[in-house]
Amino acid sequence: MRELTRVGIDIETFHSEDGAGQLEVTFRPSFGLKAADNAHTFRTSVKEICQSQGYTASFMSKPFEGVVGSSCHFCHSLWDLEGRQTQLYDEESKWQLSEVGQYWIAGLLEHAPSIALLCAPTINCLKRFQPETFAPVNATWGVDNRTAAIRLKVDGSGGTYIENRMGASASNPYLLLAATVAAGIDGIERKLKLPEPMANSAYNPKLVPNNVKKLPTTLPEAIQNFVADDLMFETFGADFIKTFVALKQHEMKRELEAKGKGKSKDWEMDFFFKIL
Template sequence: MDLEKILAIIKEANLLAIRFEQTDTNGIARSKLVLAKHFKEKATKGLNFSLTHLSVDVQINEPVSDTGYAEEIGYGDAVMFPIFETFQVLPWLERTGRILIEPTWKGSEVGGHPRVVARRQLEKLRKLGISLLSAHEHEFYVVDKKTKKPLNDDKNVHSAIRDTPYHDLLVKFMEYLPKVGVDLEHVENEYGPGQLEISYKPAFGIRAADTAHTYKTAIKEIAILNGYMASFMTKPYPNKSGSSSHFNHSLWDIGEKVPLLYDAHDPLSLSETGQYWIAGILAHAPAIEVLMAPTVNCLSRVVPHTFAPVNATWGFDNRTCDLRVKINGPEGTYIEHRAGAAGCNPYLSLAATVAAGVDGIVNKLKLPPHVTGNAYEEADIPPKTVFLPTNMEDALAALTNDDTICDALGKDFIKCFTAVKMCEARQAREAEAKGD
């Protein structure tokens, strides 16, 4: 995809406007509509767009101070440039296209922007001769837009007849998402009331996070246009199932042809590189938890016996562990990083996983024993297993005390992210004190 091809598509599809879209720190899509006749100019010269979006909290109350991207720069504009290969015609919106953008500030890329952070981690991985094949596995809740009543109110998980009342909505998801590059595999209902999971094929490199961003925004828009609301809030109902965003991934050679996780001659069927990678993620699991589960609500999901991991463990096809390893031969072996919550920013969960895994490879970290039983039971986990933080204060402390992860993600990002999250922690304490 290049500029001339996009211009041809705009003309052929008779598009009225193209949405220049980016992620904010919290993973929410922020955009401006550019009239089609001005697309070429904005695509080549850039689009002014406030950097303050990196500083907003999850409640969108006001910009957070001390992020580096708000009052320190006079709430100024970045110049945004589109990534041509992300252009799509949005079939659920009349005569509208979409293209993802990244910011520049005074001619340089913005180190605190989540997509930039993710790209940089993937570039470090590629310097080791490794590429990443990955996909996020999202769960979400759907309710009626007017009544807020969920699609169903039972726990008859995976029941075929349970989908029937809202089949028309599922048809829209299945029809539209493949048209914007999300290659759907299957649709299923989950435990919670109105809880769904729709999985799609993995992709190499940054395209995987772009796909996750596209998926989440598309699901929300398609739902609301059809009389529903879709929510990726991790725990919308305190006493119901949480929604996850497991990060499934595997390692390949730089040419994206040769798988690197599997070793038929190893007792664990895992390559040396794969073992280092897993060890790295586990070594930094407490630090990256706040990137995998980045809100107060997300962290409330970290409870034993809920299929959410609570400690830095791994196991073969073991859903009680942080890392669930699936051995399926050379090309089918992959790792499921289960710490991801539905409310995560997919660019940051990818970046965090890669930053930790790279450290494991570079420093040849030793793989701890795997769990063969229940990782929620102390008797079944290795001695000295560390536990994951369950509140924002502890999660931020774990992150900021891990020099390796902070150095990998960059001081600009860490400053911005921690300021936003400290604000959220304060808001949560104040709300709790008021009884809200």
Template sequence: MNMDTINRLIEENDIEIVRVVFNDNANVARARNIPVKFFRDTVAEKGVQYPSAMLSVDTSANFVLSAGAGFSGGYGSWLLKIDPGTFKVIPWAKKSARVIADLYTLEGEPVNVAPRSVLKRVLNELDREGLKTYGAAELEFYIFKQYDQSGYEPTWTGLQCYSEVKQGEVDDILYDITVGLAAVGIHVEAANTEYGPGQFEISMNPQWGVGQADAAFTFKSAIKEMMAQRGLLATFMTKPLTGLSGSGSHFHHSLYDKETGQNAFYDANAADGLSDLARHFIAGQLYHAKAISALANPTINSYHRLRPYTFAPSNVTWGLENRMCMIRVPGARGQGTHLENRLPGADMNPYLMMAAMYAAGLDGIRRKLPAPAPVENQDAYALSSAPSLPRDLGEALAALNADDELIEYLGADFVQSYSALKMNELNRFADHVTDWEIREYRELF
């Protein structure tokens, strides 16, 4: 998309405001709302300034000095420069459009700790190998009528996933989401209730390259905003309800040969249809699984989901059509051959999760790591030989900071900055007295 097309869309839709947006390291969607005249005259070409301090802000809006240059660095400005191909008219907002931006220094260099920049660097490494990426996040989420300290009221009740009767009760929600997403180029492949009261699952069409993360970023923002306009709360918090289903973000993805356009994971002569490259890629994700967890499950809450016998992974395994494993290889072959990594929670930042997944797989390819045998005719959860996934965010961060190969791909500056934000989150939680502790101990001792 070029500026001629953007200007035509602005005129045809009477756009007055353009949101310039990006997804930060705390997984917060940040935006600057730009009047259309200033957008056309200045921002579209030159960008708009953005304070560098905001990449040192954690999920509580606290400034974490060690995540950036600190006060001694002065917290100067950076630039948000738009990616014209992401410009979309957003029908749920009055006379508004939205465009995703990359962060640059005032000298014109990409900000190397920004999530979209991290993913682009990894994709460039795959490009050097003659490979291009294609994938989509399959997101689960809850929508509540009420969700606060006094309790919760879901938009539908029970546990009947895929129930036509239950889906009929929320058909207007599913319709608005499907139509709204289509308007911004995200085409729903399937939408249904999931295994929790008020829980939904939506599969979207795959995208190439950075577009697969852009789509997941837009998907989450769109659903939260559309539901807020209905007086509802949509949450991608991984485990909002104790004892009930967590929300995942299964990542379906594949690699294709740039020259031939053929699926690089497929081998017609292999008994299971998987190429040697696919096996090395799987091996890389298994090898780096604990470090990947820090980016695929980025919050304290994320780790309540990774429990055995919950249809979420709890150990490092792979299998053919096996939903108990961390990596499931669906049955499709030929050009449709792909992996489903079931590790990520719904609260992941798609740019960082996908960067970690692709970097790990690429490392497996380059080092020709051997994949173990897939889990077959066994209970994957009961395999004592399979390494366990991290039990908490602290363990995952330790694994990330000890993973030299992954740090090389993601960037040492990024890993340091990200870890500082997350350690501050952990330290704040460690100082917090939870409701569980109060109920458990206040009368007993």
């Protein structure tokens, strides 16, 4: 944590989490692409520093069954061009969330099933989306609700932010940023209506409205949602989508081969643990 400040990563909090060897680290936000740069530098630095000491730091999302997975909560806020005036907080508005902020979250919910592929980009990542694990299972939002996909944290004009809880620790921060921005802007341009927030557990199907979309839990389902979303096709382009989907198909092939050899429980650890 001390060394990271030398490469521009200002650590705010650092503590242990529920899983064995699982740690949570948060660092100060930055504007624009610098946020993704920081996430990439952080992850790479941690892996290299640990390797130099004889340890393996892994950002594999779900290395152990029955244990909570590791996430990459994408916390973000909206500001004016000068970065001085928040565009999220509005004391007079419902939920103290500005009209622009409401459109933005509505866009995230509208495209949640399709951007899930970039938030949780591997077979292993998608296994996080399980009830009662503090990972989301549906396209819901709530004020300080950690069971929903999108959590709004209201803390005045300087500290109000949106937490996209769909991100897995193995996600690519640049793709996660791009997908989030594309979905949010679409909500603003179309002035999508924000549904009522989840006041209670979003894991309880009796409390979740029938029209709420579920998040994909398998790679084929996630791919299908992604390629069927016109906004994602327009945002990322045909070349990226063709290449990315081919990579995911290779991943599914590896899984089938492992199952055929009776190693369905081992292949993910062998394939993902060290490289992620």
